[in-house]
Amino acid sequence: MKRHIAPFLRPLITLAGLVGIWWLLQWLSGIPSYLLPDPPSVAAALWHQRDLLAWSTMTTLTETVLGLLIGTVLGSICALGMVFSPLMQRWLMPLLLLSQAIPVFALAPLLVLWFGFGMASKVVMAVLIIFFPVTAAFSDGLRRTEIGWLDLARTMNASPASMLRYVRLPAALPAFGSGLRVATAIAPIGAVVGEWVGASAGLGYVMLNANARIETDVMFAALLVLAAMAITLWVLVDRVLRRVLFWAPDTSAIA
Amino acid sequence: MIARCLLTLLLCLPCPAGARAADTLTVILDWLPNPDEAPLFIAAHEGFFARHNLAVRLIAPSDASTPPIVAAAGHADIAITYQPQLYLLAAHGVPLVRFATLINTPLDSIIAPTGGPIKTLGDLKRRTLGFAVPGVEEVLAQAMIASAGVHPADVRLVNVNFQIVSALMTRRVDATISAYRNKEIYELRAHGMDARPFFPEEHGVPAYDELIFVTRRGMAGDPRLGRFVAALQESTAWLLDHPDQGFADFAADYPAQSSQLVHTQWNATLCRLDKSPGLLDNARYRTFGAFLAAKKLIPAAPEVADIAVQTEPVSGGAAP
Amino acid sequence: MTETYHFAPPPGGAANLLAERAAPPPPPAPPALMIDGLALHYGGRTIFENLNFTIAGGEFVVLLGTSGVGKTSLLKIVAGLATPSAGRVTASDGLPLKHRIAYMGQQDLLYPWLTVQQNVMLGSRLRREKPDATRALDLLERVGLADRARALPAQLSGGMRQRAAIARTLYEDRPIVLMDEPFSALDTFTRARVQDLAAELLRGRTALLITHDPLEACRLGHHLVVLAGHPATLGPPISVHGPTPRAPDDDELLHTQGRLLRLLTEQSPE
Numbered sequence: 001m002k003r004h005i006a007p008f009l010r011p012l013i014t015l016a017g018l019v020g021i022w023w024l025l026q027w028l029s030g031i032p033s034y035l036l037p038d039p040p041s042v043a044a045a046l047w048h049q050r051d052l053l054a055w056s057t058m059t060t061l062t063e064t065v066l067g068l069l070i071g072t073v074l075g076s077i078c079a080l081g082m083v084f085s086p087l088m089q090r091w092l093m094p095l096l097l098l099s100q101a102i103p104v105f106a107l108a109p110l111l112v113l114w115f116g117f118g119m120a121s122k123v124v125m126a127v128l129i130i131f132f133p134v135t136a137a138f139s140d141g142l143r144r145t146e147i148g149w150l151d152l153a154r155t156m157n158a159s160p161a162s163m164l165r166y167v168r169l170p171a172a173l174p175a176f177g178s179g180l181r182v183a184t185a186i187a188p189i190g191a192v193v194g195e196w197v198g199a200s201a202g203l204g205y206v207m208l209n210a211n212a213r214i215e216t217d218v219m220f221a222a223l224l225v226l227a228a229m230a231i232t233l234w235v236l237v238d239r240v241l242r243r244v245l246f247w248a249p250d251t252s253a254i255a
Numbered sequence: 256m257i258a259r260c261l262l263t264l265l266l267c268l269p270c271p272a273g274a275r276a277a278d279t280l281t282v283i284l285d286w287l288p289n290p291d292e293a294p295l296f297i298a299a300h301e302g303f304f305a306r307h308n309l310a311v312r313l314i315a316p317s318d319a320s321t322p323p324i325v326a327a328a329g330h331a332d333i334a335i336t337y338q339p340q341l342y343l344l345a346a347h348g349v350p351l352v353r354f355a356t357l358i359n360t361p362l363d364s365i366i367a368p369t370g371g372p373i374k375t376l377g378d379l380k381r382r383t384l385g386f387a388v389p390g391v392e393e394v395l396a397q398a399m400i401a402s403a404g405v406h407p408a409d410v411r412l413v414n415v416n417f418q419i420v421s422a423l424m425t426r427r428v429d430a431t432i433s434a435y436r437n438k439e440i441y442e443l444r445a446h447g448m449d450a451r452p453f454f455p456e457e458h459g460v461p462a463y464d465e466l467i468f469v470t471r472r473g474m475a476g477d478p479r480l481g482r483f484v485a486a487l488q489e490s491t492a493w494l495l496d497h498p499d500q501g502f503a504d505f506a507a508d509y510p511a512q513s514s515q516l517v518h519t520q521w522n523a524t525l526c527r528l529d530k531s532p533g534l535l536d537n538a539r540y541r542t543f544g545a546f547l548a549a550k551k552l553i554p555a556a557p558e559v560a561d562i563a564v565q566t567e568p569v570s571g572g573a574a575p
Numbered sequence: 576m577t578e579t580y581h582f583a584p585p586p587g588g589a590a591n592l593l594a595e596r597a598a599p600p601p602p603p604a605p606p607a608l609m610i611d612g613l614a615l616h617y618g619g620r621t622i623f624e625n626l627n628f629t630i631a632g633g634e635f636v637v638l639l640g641t642s643g644v645g646k647t648s649l650l651k652i653v654a655g656l657a658t659p660s661a662g663r664v665t666a667s668d669g670l671p672l673k674h675r676i677a678y679m680g681q682q683d684l685l686y687p688w689l690t691v692q693q694n695v696m697l698g699s700r701l702r703r704e705k706p707d708a709t710r711a712l713d714l715l716e717r718v719g720l721a722d723r724a725r726a727l728p729a730q731l732s733g734g735m736r737q738r739a740a741i742a743r744t745l746y747e748d749r750p751i752v753l754m755d756e757p758f759s760a761l762d763t764f765t766r767a768r769v770q771d772l773a774a775e776l777l778r779g780r781t782a783l784l785i786t787h788d789p790l791e792a793c794r795l796g797h798h799l800v801v802l803a804g805h806p807a808t809l810g811p812p813i814s815v816h817g818p819t820p821r822a823p824d825d826d827e828l829l830h831t832q833g834r835l836l837r838l839l840t841e842q843s844p845e
Contacts, residue, residue, distance in 0.1 A: 032327075032349070032350075033347075033348065034324065034347050034348060034349050035324070035328060109416075109421075112418065113418065113421050113422075113427075116427050117385075117414075117427055146684075148680045148682055148684045149684055151651070151654075151656050151680065152678060152684045152697075153701055154655070155655065155656065155676055155677065155753075156697065156701050156702065156747065157673065157674055157701070157702060158701035158702065162701045162702070162703065163701075166700055167686070170686070170688045171686075171688075173688075196416070197416050197418075198413070198414060199413070199414055200412060200414060205414060208414065208416075209389035209390070209414070211320055212319075212320040212388055212389040212390045213343060213389060213390035214320075214324070214343055214344060214346075214349060215347070216347075246727075247687045247688040247727050247729065248687065248688075249729055
């Protein structure tokens, strides 16, 4: 029976189950709607504010995707630099750790001051948040190329540039993929935190506004849309990675 | 902003044998300790709470929108919020009532740097206006802009989330609302920037109480509140007569707030304190409710009796 | 005590080629490989010192020894993948060795992101030359993998992967072939078949194979030599007669295998 459930139905069933539990909880406990709205009012808010939510999603999505792209490119360049230049490694490593150690929340007000209240500060926040995972994962992958493959390439008289392009890079792609998956999961956080600190658009901004106006149903609606956006983005990136990494099989099913 | 630690002020006045233990009250402030709440700090420091047999715990929140909800949920007895916010809370069924007023004039204003492009409110057309509290302040700003003949859609509103001074100084916005006439103006001046204020009550907004005390509807008649108001009244009266001593007390308890700038803000605040905090101005509350309903921020103006009560000061009762 | 050993070609020479499959034409005159005074010191220990031996052109020499004695290090030095502490490795014609060596490691070393055919043509890809797809397919046919040309290495069995590695080695078409226990991970039956294939297809090239399996050594090698001791030294070479690959039940082979096994066990520390 389980086998015949289509793959997309399973998350739908889970979602329906969660909504059911939420409704039950709200009804049984009598929590006031300004603390926990019930599913129908959130659904109503989703419908009535659909234009605002759609527009805000575009904003937050753009910030997230831009942050992901720029952060990934920068991170990859840094990883390549660090692997091939011990000097770069020495100078960049502390900066890298710093970018990870300082919580983005603390930097957010500064970034908003420096980059303004528009998209730029949110993109910078997203970049900062994903920079370390991408760089760390990719440089790790580049460093751990199978010795045998490199030896073989050397006996075939490959130049160092060829070794990088045809051996190290493809071999490091699975590690890069893990870094990218983590980055995709956390990039929305950077965008939303940036919006909380100073903005005029986006899902984080809508949530902040709704919270202050005690429109908890709108806040939940924005939260749900944000979750859906983040999940969709992640699934998209995951699918693309799986196609690119067709040769690195998932061995988890093997005992 | 970043989470703040809980602020505890417990009075342990030595009690003569036979006195009752003090009644406790938890108050959530509207923001970090600042001169707006002077009567509370003085009531604690100079013993007015103790004299009325109250042990009052003051908590500073991490953001301004949570205090009323926290009080409504029962985690605190009293919260400080804004009269305009009270109508929003009521419209969403949050069971809070105003029982006393802390500051009975508006403090909010739109400010613009004097050297900048905004010389009148009409100049806001096609410019950027920053604000900190979504909801009510947007309505205030829009009313003020409309009174100058500008369509609110022609002004870009940006949430600067309490970084008002920095936003103005870096010229990210042309003007901001959420600047208090007893606070941000002086801060800007201290940073070498002069600014011109525009007051809501002069530009299309009815006068209102900036800071009020609210409590759960069920607690409205609680005898502790009467004593609270009494202590507050005495503390305010004392403050007006001993402003510098009062600031010295405040600076001693909160050394981070002991600068000359804060002293200036302190002095600018005193004249705005409500000297009869428990008194309710029915007409004012009715008018403002009608104003918000007309601006469609709330569906209908509530009955004043549903959202506000008058509280008589009651003498405390610790044996002297 | 050092001695220099020369390995002479076996009697009968190239006339004993098996006619079953036409092997690719061997290079015109594969050079002899000369190792002079090779020494390796590592971590304060001397792995080996003053090693001298020569592999004549076209010969298949098998190097045996227990684990850890230094066989792989020696092979890597010959392949140019490691630097010796002293000594050098040269070719008899005086030309540099750099572009004349093909290498097979303990694992098949097929790149998992390339198809079998692309793996065979790896050398062209790495040297940025135009790949010769026809020749690659031809070689795959010789090793019996023509129908798997488009498969990924992960889809092949161990034996198939090593056959692909042999095809890759042949594609390089280098006169000197170095192999580091390439068949040790295979099961006995697959191993036997792949050994046959290797012997046929690598015929006529100068080859050095490392193994710890005496049977494999006897089946494939013209001359066998044992590396043993601390520091390691080369024992006297043992010549095996008859064309390769030799039948496993051949009398002389069994006798030689026994000798080897005795030598190896005598020389191992415990």
